Amino acid sequence: MSGTFKGKPTSRRAFLRGGVAAAAGAVAAGAAQAATPDPLITEVQDWAISLGDGVDATPYGLPIEYEADVVRRNVPWLTADPISSINFTPIHALDGTITPQGCAFERHHSGAIDLKKEDYRLMINGLVDTPLVFTYEDLERFPRENHVYFCECAANTGMEWAGAQLNGAQFTHGMIHNMEYTGVSLRTLLEEAGLDAAGDLKDKWVYVEGADASSNGRSIPMAKALGDCLVAFKANGEALRKEHGYPVRLVVPGWEGNMWVKWLRRIEVTDAAVESREETSKYTDTLEDGTSRKWTWVMDAKSVITSPSPQSPIKHGKGPLVITGLAWSGHGAITRVDVSKDGGKTWETARLAKPGEAKALTRFYLDTTWDGEEMLLQSRAMDETGYIQPTKAQLREVRGLNSVYHNNCIQTWWVRPNGEAENVEVS
């Protein structure tokens, strides 16, 4: 999959030999050669003659101090206070696809609550044969599944409807994370309570709510509830972190993050949607004529270049360049990502690191050569339904400028000859 470059099989080799990677012989031989001797090669370093940390140093480890910038960040002016607010995953500095829980974005409506496993209860009630209350231990006795899914806040990229505003992929596209969840199928628990009482399931719903003060209630159509939803208690192998809903959250694959209720406390089977605050005045899309789209649950195909980007400028000058980013679709697997360097006039197809992961982040790479000139970088995702990520102009044509949520348009970074990048809008 790698090791060759489209039409330029020797570009990196020739380039690195020409200057970037030093020829080792020259460096080691020292003064007789043209290259300046590199003391990191020619001199014995402290770390090679002293002892490092022992295995008792960090029972649970954190990133090294040099990575202190790779953290969640919030934007104080976005919300009235940090309790009902959002922070952003540092996607500009990550690679691969898994998001560590420690830097995965948070969105709370009344803060991250402290709930012990022994105090946890999950009620299933409404149109079921037998209303049930589960303890955490009960949940652990049902068959478990493992799946990697992305979770994207519906408001991700929402500030960009009106034009380029937040300068950095972390802030424009960082309300997303991608983790491996372990949990029990929601279907299994609903079947445990029995659905005969609900009658014809076709028009039925479940209403899910959390144990926090906001309760964040949302209605989910029965078909989805009986589909791929998980009642999850682990992420990336370990317990959910407090800020991700410890001890139990709902996972609603491919659907907007607001429905992934944290600190899940109740699931009610109903014969109609509740039309709660979170699905009427919020998380709906107001169109140009003042009416609103609702039930816009599925996150359409979307992508963003994470490097180079405003927080991840090119520092190495012209020559070999790896352009990389993330693509995802709530409808299934990403099948193709194209990258443009000229604001959408021409496109090159990127390499997908691991295609076929449905409703999960897909990493793409374009292994290319930079001529040192300015670029208008864009990426465009396609998914298995044939859907193609739209331009901002196309999206505005359909939805106008009144929306906040569900902005999945193509993002543009203007890379200048000095390698710095800026969030811009192209017509």
Place this chain on the structure above:
Amino acid sequence: MSGTFKGKPTSRRAFLRGGVAAAAGAVAAGAAQAATPDPLITEVQDWAISLGDGVDATPYGLPIEYEADVVRRNVPWLTADPISSINFTPIHALDGTITPQGCAFERHHSGAIDLKKEDYRLMINGLVDTPLVFTYEDLERFPRENHVYFCECAANTGMEWAGAQLNGAQFTHGMIHNMEYTGVSLRTLLEEAGLDAAGDLKDKWVYVEGADASSNGRSIPMAKALGDCLVAFKANGEALRKEHGYPVRLVVPGWEGNMWVKWLRRIEVTDAAVESREETSKYTDTLEDGTSRKWTWVMDAKSVITSPSPQSPIKHGKGPLVITGLAWSGHGAITRVDVSKDGGKTWETARLAKPGEAKALTRFYLDTTWDGEEMLLQSRAMDETGYIQPTKAQLREVRGLNSVYHNNCIQTWWVRPNGEAENVEVS
């Protein structure tokens, strides 16, 4: 995949209704019902009427305090000091397959060193056309790959050769982790330096060493070096942690962890193995007759039940029980795992959560019913080569009792009627 139980489709349902999960109506109705009202359901809780933490609370998060036991642990008496020592992944408390970096086991020979990206250099020398020195930034300019692989120390389970000793899956089998790595193919870098000078590659080797005081040099045959090895700089999406080789480590998929050199500083192409300390007096397998097997790089198929296990007893009494564990093979994908409750007399085939992941941890589940009687739990892995994990007796027959490394035999947990488990040996 879930929701049914072999031959007992209603066992959990009937069981939970019979006692464990409370019928919600009964609880809510209170005193008129037989069930004791549960104040966690009938009374408003503090967390539902107060605000939690804001999104500025933890720029980089850690596990919640209630999970403080889920950490790496070392065993002081195993080694002379904690600098050249090992600690263990808390696999008994994890689920899914990904290991968070923060609790992934560590093995250092001279401690975890502190090495900044800007001080990082990687030399490729020896039988190459042009010896090269790469900076960290140089490495970022080559095409990258992403793969999930397990890394197992060759000494994992080594204390068990002589008999059941360490009481807990974390200690018997916790020298393993499983992460998504991002890096450059070692082949790409070797080709950058040029291998024409090496002549016939068939009998060539690379010698790899780290920047720490131990240097931990190892010889790798050229076929593997040009195969799936990665020069990795990210794990689970973020920078390698200090204790995992920041900023760069070698990934040698399926092969013993000692070869996964951390703080990788040099790769020398040679025409013979170096026969270093780490591959002669250590990491070889002394047989009954005093001779030693060497070049035993590949980690054979192996598995362990992580729950129930000594550190993860059954607390819920008889009835529905999820038996779960991990299986892996350095030769490829796990194709099947069987579980025995009677010390290997009879076997049931477990469910693989996500089959087909080569050289990565595979999670297995047996969704079963416990009769409350004692069990001798075992798991037995099979891989795509047809290899079957051996019993301890079979392994001893071939290798005797002098070995430390490469013990991949079937593990037994004796589960008593009270749900507690113990590490035992069955004949």
